[in-house]
Amino acid sequence: MNGSVDAGVPVLSAQRLGKEYGARTAVRDVSFDIHAGQVLGVLGPNGAGKSTIVRIITGLLDPSRGGVLFRGVPVAEQFEPFRQSLGYVPEQADVYGFLTGWEYVEMICTLRGLDRRDYRQRALTLFDNFQLAEARNQPMGAYSKGMRQRVVLIAALIHNPAFLVLDEPFSGLDVTSILVFRRLIELLAARGKAIFFSSPSLEHLEQVSTHLLVLRSGSVVASGTKDEVRMKHGGASLTENFQQLADPSDTEAIARWIMEATIAGGS
Amino acid sequence: MARAGGDNTAGDLEVGAGPLLGLLAAPGAFQCFLSIDKYSSLLNWLRARPSEDLIVASIPDKLLFIAVSMSITGIVAVLKWERILPDARDYANLGWLPVRPRTILAANVVAIAAAAVVVNLAINAFSSLLFPLFVVAADPSGSVGMGEFAAAHAVTMSLASLFALLLVLATMGAATGVFQGRTADRASMVVRVALLAGFILLVPAAVNLGPAVRSIPGAAAKLEWFAPVWFLGLYQQLQGRGPAAVASLASLVWQSITALLALATIACGLSYRRRYRAVAETVPQDGRVSVDRLIFGALDLITPRGGGLDRAIANFTIRGLLRTDSQRLLLFATLGLGWLIALQAVGTFRAAPLIPAYLLVAALQIGFHLPATLPANWIFRLLLVRSRTSASDAAMRVVFTLVVLFIFLPASVVYLKIHDGLGATLLTLLCLLSVSTLHIQIAFRRAARIPFTCAFPPFRQDFPVKCLLHAVGFAVFVSLGSKANAWVLAHPPGILFVLALPVAMWLWNRTRYMKARSSEDPDLCIQFEHFDHGSLQLTNLTSAPVKKA
Numbered sequence: 150m151n152g153s154v155d156a157g158v159p160v161l162s163a164q165r166l167g168k169e170y171g172a173r174t175a176v177r178d179v180s181f182d183i184h185a186g187q188v189l190g191v192l193g194p195n196g197a198g199k200s201t202i203v204r205i206i207t208g209l210l211d212p213s214r215g216g217v218l219f220r221g222v223p224v225a226e227q228f229e230p231f232r233q234s235l236g237y238v239p240e241q242a243d244v245y246g247f248l249t250g251w252e253y254v255e256m257i258c259t260l261r262g263l264d265r266r267d268y269r270q271r272a273l274t275l276f277d278n279f280q281l282a283e284a285r286n287q288p289m290g291a292y293s294k295g296m297r298q299r300v301v302l303i304a305a306l307i308h309n310p311a312f313l314v315l316d317e318p319f320s321g322l323d324v325t326s327i328l329v330f331r332r333l334i335e336l337l338a339a340r341g342k343a344i345f346f347s348s349p350s351l352e353h354l355e356q357v358s359t360h361l362l363v364l365r366s367g368s369v370v371a372s373g374t375k376d377e378v379r380m381k382h383g384g385a386s387l388t389e390n391f392q393q394l395a396d397p398s399d400t401e402a403i404a405r406w407i408m409e410a411t412i413a414g415g416s
Numbered sequence: 417m418a419r420a421g422g423d424n425t426a427g428d429l430e431v432g433a434g435p436l437l438g439l440l441a442a443p444g445a446f447q448c449f450l451s452i453d454k455y456s457s458l459l460n461w462l463r464a465r466p467s468e469d470l471i472v473a474s475i476p477d478k479l480l481f482i483a484v485s486m487s488i489t490g491i492v493a494v495l496k497w498e499r500i501l502p503d504a505r506d507y508a509n510l511g512w513l514p515v516r517p518r519t520i521l522a523a524n525v526v527a528i529a530a531a532a533v534v535v536n537l538a539i540n541a542f543s544s545l546l547f548p549l550f551v552v553a554a555d556p557s558g559s560v561g562m563g564e565f566a567a568a569h570a571v572t573m574s575l576a577s578l579f580a581l582l583l584v585l586a587t588m589g590a591a592t593g594v595f596q597g598r599t600a601d602r603a604s605m606v607v608r609v610a611l612l613a614g615f616i617l618l619v620p621a622a623v624n625l626g627p628a629v630r631s632i633p634g635a636a637a638k639l640e641w642f643a644p645v646w647f648l649g650l651y652q653q654l655q656g657r658g659p660a661a662v663a664s665l666a667s668l669v670w671q672s673i674t675a676l677l678a679l680a681t682i683a684c685g686l687s688y689r690r691r692y693r694a695v696a697e698t699v700p701q702d703g704r705v706s707v708d709r710l711i712f713g714a715l716d717l718i719t720p721r722g723g724g725l726d727r728a729i730a731n732f733t734i735r736g737l738l739r740t741d742s743q744r745l746l747l748f749a750t751l752g753l754g755w756l757i758a759l760q761a762v763g764t765f766r767a768a769p770l771i772p773a774y775l776l777v778a779a780l781q782i783g784f785h786l787p788a789t790l791p792a793n794w795i796f797r798l799l800l801v802r803s804r805t806s807a808s809d810a811a812m813r814v815v816f817t818l819v820v821l822f823i824f825l826p827a828s829v830v831y832l833k834i835h836d837g838l839g840a841t842l843l844t845l846l847c848l849l850s851v852s853t854l855h856i857q858i859a860f861r862r863a864a865r866i867p868f869t870c871a872f873p874p875f876r877q878d879f880p881v882k883c884l885l886h887a888v889g890f891a892v893f894v895s896l897g898s899k900a901n902a903w904v905l906a907h908p909p910g911i912l913f914v915l916a917l918p919v920a921m922w923l924w925n926r927t928r929y930m931k932a933r934s935s936e937d938p939d940l941c942i943q944f945e946h947f948d949h950g951s952l953q954l955t956n957l958t959s960a961p962v963k964k965a
Binding site: 207208209228229232233235237239241243244245257260261262 | 504505507514516
């Protein structure tokens with residue numbers, strides 16, 4: 150499923166990123182490149198530093214060390230061009246409940262400086278395709294989590310971004326929407342978009358990513374194409390690799406302890 | 417500032433734009449109509465009142481208009497202060513867009529300024545027209561021009577509102593800009609409560625000081641510290657009449673507004689910058705800081721002992737009531753204000769504790785109606801299945817506990833100190849507690865409504881009417897309570913009758929509930945049709961009051 154990969158200047162390059170919150174180190178010396186047409190799947194247990202990296206590369210958070218380059222130039226030196234090329238779907242669609250879905254997308258488009266004549270038809274089509282046409286004029290406070298997530302997806306895609314950051318984008322979506330969106334990611338990558346994709350689901354990552362970045366306690370423990378990661382670490386599947394690299398807990402033993410505690414508590 | 421649409425995720429103290437503007441306009445309009453009695457030339461002729469210079473005679477009313485104008489603008493600004501600063505939601509939605517933080521700040525300031533103009537128009541629209549009209553119509557000499565009077569009134573009231581707005585921005589900006597993190601939150605809360613109390617007390621202060629400014633020579637100079645008097649000076653200066661000592665204070669208006677404008681700009685800029693960074697750096701916290709633990713720990717001591725459903729309900733309800741800063745502000749500001757008024761009156765007015773008691777119960781009523789879609793409401797739902805107690809009974813028990821803790825325990829200490837004898841003190845406290853319990857029984861009589869489950873706060877739809885009803889209810893409650901107390905002190909056996917009233921009310925409520933329960937009244941079954949799993953708030957019953965799911 151690898152799309153057309155541009156081997157030239159990466160669209161986004163993270164260089165030795167580090168972040169501390171007080172005394173706690175959230176991210177330590179993380180580097181990666183994402184080229185046009187690549188989908189970088191980021192994997193790691195809770196607290197591995199995925200969200201912090203997402204916040205750094207979207208410009209929401211300054212790194213304590215290292216930097217982020219967009220097309221070879223530090224993002225700090227190109228605020229406007231970088232953000233005009235960025236589409237972002239956060240982990241939780243914490244939208245303004247008093248705005249309708251349509252108003253929200255209009256607000257994002259206006260703040261992006263898009264011409265109403267340009268985005269209107271595109272937005273209508275996206276609302277229609279995301280099955281939100283009927284609900285678009287209702288306040289988002291009345292939307293389900295999946296509906297809010299779909300509105301945020303529309304807002305992230307409407308300006309045709311070159312670089313997409315998807316932080317657990319399937320959260321709250323129904324199965325059909327997940328299948329549609331998964332295929333959409335593949336198609337977008339095939340059209341040359343660079344995509345950073347974080348998900349707790351190994352299945353989604355395996356299906357969608359061209360490259361993997363495995364994190365543990367804020368550090369990179371494996372990176373490369375899916376096949377490289379698999380061959381290098383010898384696991385038969387991504388699940389085995391994940392257990393080996395990112396979360397070496399003995400899941401079998403933990404499951405047994407929980408079962409025994411449950412049965413003992415109930416008897 | 418006034419959202420017309422619902423935002424289920426907020427569960428905040430929002431009212432619609434229409435009711436809010438109506439509510440803001442009401443005090444000015446009422447004040448104008450109340451002044452008819454004073455300025456009606458016919459009534460004055462019938463009463464054979466001597467004619468006087470109305471520009472000077474109207475000084476107390478002008479001071480009151482100024483105080484009301486400042487007070488309402490200030491209160492609205494304090495309550496809406498958080499809207500100026502970015503929160504986590506603003507950050508998540510706007511932080512990654514090609515919009516610089518200073519642009520967002522400028523947009524917020526413009527929005528606040530526009531809202532301030534609308535608020536100012538709503539507050540002063542009636543009074544700028546009606547008050548000059550009544551005064552000019554009452555002037556037999558015709559020396560007062562309607563246009564000039566209305567212009568002077570509008571300019572003065574607008575500047576008074578602007579002063580109050582800038583004062584809030586400067587003070588709140590300084591409080592949140594100087595301190596950081598949790599300390600800034602605490603400082604912000606303390607300053608907000610102080611500002612709210614100050615703005616509310618402006619009105620009674622103006623009522624008391626107005627006649628003195630008008631009639632006592634030198635009073636204005638002694639009241640130089642009282643900002644509304646500066647604006648009164650400007651008012652008189654614009655009209656070219658009145659005591660020179662008052663008009664001389666007009667220059668303080670311009671000096672103070674210039675100083676506050678500069679301070680507010682710096683403080684808000686600094687505060688915004690700090691907050692913008694803080695939101696980005698915020699790490700999810702596992703629990704609240706020790707002050708919260710202390711508050712909830714203390715409240716846990718008074719909840720039913722021994723575990724079980726009653727204790728769970730009490731724990732859940734208290735945390736639900738205090739789940740957001742807005743709700744804490746509402747409860748503690750109401751309590752503080754009530755006690756402030758009561759302590760001024762307690763020496764001469766035996767039933768003074770009824771003042772904070774009424775206000776606290778009213779605030780708790782609002783707290784229960786704020787939508788939260790709290791999943792732990794299964795605790796209340798259990799009542800419908802397992803218990804013979806209604807949800808309102810459970811809520812009432814918590815309210816009663818809070819009223820005893822925050823009103824009657826401190827009141828007993830005050831009474832023992834200032835009133836004559838243990839017997840009279842006990843009788844008074846029993847009587848007032850009984851009246852207060854009756855009020856709780858009436859306020860929470862609806863068995864069908866389970867706390868925190870409203871999809872839409874009911875007071876949004878008829879907010880001005882509810883406020884009016886509460887004003888009347890407050891007057892009736894305090895007056896009847898006071899009379900009952902005086903009667904009991906004169907006829908001590910009468911306490912039995914007073915104590916029987918809440919018991920009778922409880923029995924009546926219970927009979928109604930049991931009847932509804934046996935007839936399987938659908939109102940008793942709460943429908944969670946608008947239940948939104950995406951906006952769940954989990955209430956941690958062991959330590960922290962709120963966690964986002």
